[in-house]
Structures are given as C-alpha cells and as structure tokens.
Amino acid sequence: MARRAPIGYPAATMTQSLPFIDLQAQYRRLKPAIDARIQAVLAHGRFILGPEVAELEAALSAYCGVRETVTVASGTEALRLPMMAEEIGPGDAVFLPGFTYTATAEVPVALGAEPVFVDVDPTTYNLDPAALEAAIAATRRAGRLRPRAVIAVDLFGLPADYPAIGAICAREGLFLVADGAQSFGASADNRRVGGLAPVTATSFFPAKPLGAYGDGGAIFTDDPARAEIYRSLRFHGSNNADRYEIERIGTNARLDTLQAAILLVKLGAYPDELARRTAVAARYDATLPAAIRRPACVEGAESAWPLYVVETPRRDAVKAALAAQGIPTAIYYPKPLHFQPAYARFGAGPGSLPIAEALCAKVLALPMHADLDAPTTDRIVAAVADALG
Numbered sequence: 001m002a003r004r005a006p007i008g009y010p011a012a013t014m015t016q017s018l019p020f021i022d023l024q025a026q027y028r029r030l031k032p033a034i035d036a037r038i039q040a041v042l043a044h045g046r047f048i049l050g051p052e053v054a055e056l057e058a059a060l061s062a063y064c065g066v067r068e069t070v071t072v073a074s075g076t077e078a079l080r081l082p083m084m085a086e087e088i089g090p091g092d093a094v095f096l097p098g099f100t101y102t103a104t105a106e107v108p109v110a111l112g113a114e115p116v117f118v119d120v121d122p123t124t125y126n127l128d129p130a131a132l133e134a135a136i137a138a139t140r141r142a143g144r145l146r147p148r149a150v151i152a153v154d155l156f157g158l159p160a161d162y163p164a165i166g167a168i169c170a171r172e173g174l175f176l177v178a179d180g181a182q183s184f185g186a187s188a189d190n191r192r193v194g195g196l197a198p199v200t201a202t203s204f205f206p207a208k209p210l211g212a213y214g215d216g217g218a219i220f221t222d223d224p225a226r227a228e229i230y231r232s233l234r235f236h237g238s239n240n241a242d243r244y245e246i247e248r249i250g251t252n253a254r255l256d257t258l259q260a261a262i263l264l265v266k267l268g269a270y271p272d273e274l275a276r277r278t279a280v281a282a283r284y285d286a287t288l289p290a291a292i293r294r295p296a297c298v299e300g301a302e303s304a305w306p307l308y309v310v311e312t313p314r315r316d317a318v319k320a321a322l323a324a325q326g327i328p329t330a331i332y333y334p335k336p337l338h339f340q341p342a343y344a345r346f347g348a349g350p351g352s353l354p355i356a357e358a359l360c361a362k363v364l365a366l367p368m369h370a371d372l373d374a375p376t377t378d379r380i381v382a383a384v385a386d387a388l389g
C-alpha cells in the first residue's frame with residue numbers, strides 16, 4: 001500500500017514498500033505518554049507559552065549542556081532571530097556553505113544581507129575553514145560588502161569544524177551561528193551540539209533528529225543577555241516582563257505549547273532513539289561495499305544520523321535499481337545553492353564551488369530511522385552492492 005510521505009520528503013520515494021523514515025513506528029512506541037501530554041495541554045488551555053514551554057527549555061538546556069534555550073516556531077526562525085539581534089542587514093556579507101538547505105541562505109537574504117557561498121570539505125561535507133578564510137579575504141578586498149557573520153552547518157548530523165571556524169570568526173570579528181538543524185544530539189570533543197558555538201540554531205521539523213508534530217526550533221547559547229533578546233524578539237519585541245512595552249521590532253516566532261508537550265516526551269526517548277540510529281549507521285558502515293564513499297568519521301565527533309548518505313558516481317543508476325526493489329532513497333541536495341535560480345545572483349557561477357558541485361551529482365540518502373532492523377538494513381546493502389555490480 002502507498003504510504004503518505006512526511007512533508008519535506010519527496011512523495012515519490014514513499015510509494016515504495018519500505019519507508020524512508022518511519023515516524024509512525026516511533027509514535028506507536030510513545031503513544032500513551034504523548035497522548036497524555038497532549039490531553040494535559042488541552043485541559044489547562046495555555047496554548048501559547050504554557051508551562052510546557054519553560055519545562056522543555058530547561059530540559060533542552062540540561063541535555064545540551066548550555067545555560068539558555070529559547071524555543072521558537074521553526075529552525076528558520078532559530079537562525080533568523082540571532083541575525084536580527086546582531087542587526088545584520090543591507091551591505092553585510094554572511095558566509096555559509098554552498099552545500100546546504102535553502103533555509104541557511106534565505107535568512108540573511110530576508111534581512112537584506114548577502115550570502116557568500118563557501119565550498120565544503122570533501123570528506124566531511126561541512127564548511128571548509130581554508131575556503132572560508134579565502135572568501136572573507138576576497139570579500140574584504142572587493143570592498144562592496146562588510147563581512148559580518150558566518151553560518152556553519154552540521155550537514156547530515158556531523159558537527160562542523162567549530163574550533164577552526166570559531167578561531168577565524170574571533171580573528172575577523174565575525175558573529176558565528178551554528179546551523180544545527182540536522183545535528184541535535186550530536187557531539188564533538190565531549191560537548192553536545194548547542195555548546196559548540198556561541199549561538200546554535202536547531203529545528204524540530206518532524207523528520208529532524210528530534211522532531212515535533214509540526215514546526216518548531218530552538219536557539220542554544222551560554223549567554224543570558226542574548227537569550228533575553230531572543231525571548232523578546234520571538235514575542236513581537238516586547239519586554240519579557242511587560243508584554244505591552246515594545247522595546248524593539250520583533251516578530252511572532254513562539255513555539256506552540258502543544259509542540260513543547262510532544263517534544264518533552266520525545267526528548268525523554270531521544271537517547272534511545274539516537275542509539276538505535278547510531279547502530280543502523282554502524283551496520284551500514286560495516287557492511288556497505290568499501291568502494292562506496294560516505295562522509296568521514298571525525299575523531300571525537302558523534303553524528304546525530306538524521307540521514308545516511310553515500311556517494312557514488314553512478315548515483316542515478318543506483319537510485320533506480322533500489323527503487324525497482326521497493327527501496328526508497330532521496331537526494332540531499334540535487335543542486336548547490338549557487339545553482340538554484342533564486343541564489344544564482346549571489347554566486348560566482350559553475351566551477352566556483354567545485355566540491356559542493358561534485359557532491360550534488362553523487363550523493364544519495366538511504367533509508368534511515370530508529371526502527372530499521374538488521375535484516376532490512378542488510379537487504380538495502382545487498383541491493384546497493386548488486387547495483388554497483
């Protein structure tokens with residue numbers, strides 16, 4: 001029977017017999033607790049900034065090992081509010097990888113700033129620090145834009161190289177935001193995502209590592225003064241103690257109480273979920289043909305495994321062969337951002353980001369979720385091996 005695709009995943013991939021991601025299996029496991037939490041919100045009726053929101057923020061801060069969590073309406077808002085607080089706008093350059101989802105780049109553009117696309121490391125797929133330095137220097141030389149900020153993305157769940165990127169930002173006087181939309185729960189050098197950069201944004205989009213049943217996101221920081229501003233910005237710029245005192249131009253970017261209630265249950269189950277996904281990734285790692293490349297493991301870092309991505313020059317043939325066997329796959333991302341019509345004017349054209357351009361022609365995401373059992377993983381691996389001949 002055809003399955004409904006979760007929003008954000010191509011429907012075509014879900015008409016196959018295996019699910020690409022199985023949110024229903026997770027709900028079946030957590031149903032009594034989730035249903036009870038939803039009922040509790042319906043009973044108290046505080047749908048906006050109800051008690052579950054503060055409870056979730058405290059639980060997220062404890063899990064991520066940070067002082068402050070500000071929940072917001074989406075991962076995009078989690079990126080936008082810190083940029084608004086820094087008053088990033090016209091004339092400013094924001095450096096970000098060319099191999100990412102559009103949300104990373106749309107935030108600076110929406111604020112009137114310009115994205116400067118930077119190439120990625122061919123082994124981790126994350127922002128290449130040397131390319132970042134070169135892009136900052138070139139932007140300063142050209143003189144048209146003022147370098148202001150860097151958004152580093154933890155692509156496919158692996159933290160970016162924050163020690164190197166943080167040092168560049170400190171030296172250049174740039175504001176650093178970690179786009180951890182795909183990496184909630186990942187870690188590097190014994191610190192979880194949230195504590196790897198001065199400010200981190202994450203997403204609770206349903207298919208993300210920690211997913212709500214709707215949109216949601218959070219900002220993590222160790223800086224209470226920043227958190228205070230983000231809380232004000234998410235509530236129309238109002239004073240946090242007096243909602244009718246408007247201190248700044250803000251927006252409506254609050255997380256719904258109902259989503260906070262659901263996320264509290266899912267956060268409790270998250271260590272188990274992450275362990276299960278990590279075990280699926282380990283099985284793929286151990287059994288896929290050695291010739292098929294995948295993002296490198298980085299010493300001291302643990303991925304959040306939202307996806308399991310492989311690289312093959314015969315990507316389209318492998319995708320078709322798997323589809324014929326009822327195995328759905330997806331391509332994240334088919335084009336680097338500077339090849340997208342909406343962003344072409346900010347980029348330097350074909351050949352300007354050779355690694356990102358090559359990856360977009362080779363990457364393929366295999367099914368990945370906590371309920372993928374060993375026989376099914378083995379079936380997928382066998383299908384990939386067959387397709388590669």
Ligand SMILES: Cc1ncc(COP(=O)(O)O)c(C=O)c1O
Binds near residue numbers: 074076100203204217
């Ligand atoms: C890298 C990246 N950044 C930002 C976002 C935006 O998150 P949201 O969809 O919650 O706005 C996403 C996901 O959609 C993403 O993958």
